[in-house]
């Protein structure tokens with residue numbers, strides 16, 4: 001299977017302190033990879049490094065062969081990201097947020113309209129298209145952010161703590177949609193404190209302990225490791 005996301009020997013410092021040490025792993029097409037670890041293990045820092053908002057000291061990152069440093073524009077066009085906290089523009093309506101993503105990722109008009117229809121129905125946001133973020137609840141803002149990231153078909157989808165703030169219906173809808181994207185060839189990287197919460201969804205895991213990869217493999221192997229250590 002084809003490797004889509006490749007992380008090689010990444011070291012990241014924050015205020016002169018080494019937060020991530022020599023991180024290497026890869027994710028292939030049709031894989032959902034869970035980044036797991038305790039509070040402070042480095043999951044968010046690694047996510048920020050992968051989306052390019054935190055600089056690495058050394059190492060390389062690539063998506064579909066595009067190097068993060070040498071080909072940043074094409075690297076960026078090959079992923080979308082759902083942050084833990086929604087980051088929306090006060091001056092744009094819900095629909096205009098979707099349009100922004102359509103333009104940035106060159107999504108054809110018919111695909112765009114049909115996805116907006118499907119997702120606003122699935123996430124129960126149909127009557128909110130003309131609203132501005134300040135008129136939405138936190139969960140609704142999270143749904144808007146989620147839809148934005150789902151509209152384009154990109155090789156990699158990064159999600160920081162999926163299902164956070166989503167109600168049970170929206171969570172189920174998102175889960176089904178992520179599986180659909182995976183089957184169609186996407187690779188999905190998500191962070192979580194508890195692998196059990198995503199064990200139905202993720203097939204691979206990378207476990208961080210104090211900024212290092214402590215173990216990685218199939219989710220079924222993780223459960224076996226846990227069973228043997230308890």
Ligand SMILES: Nc1ncnc2c1ncn2[C@@H]1O[C@H](COP(=O)(O)OP(=O)(O)OP(=O)(O)O)[C@@H](O)[C@H]1O
Nearest residue numbers: 014015019037038039040041042043044045046193
């Ligand atoms: N902006 C920052 N300034 C200083 N230290 C930071 C900063 N961001 C993260 N750190 C430190 O980096 C380490 C890793 O933090 P990170 O947020 O990546 O962990 P995490 O695994 O995502 O944790 P959580 O599960 O609590 O979200 C922690 O020791 C944290 O204190």
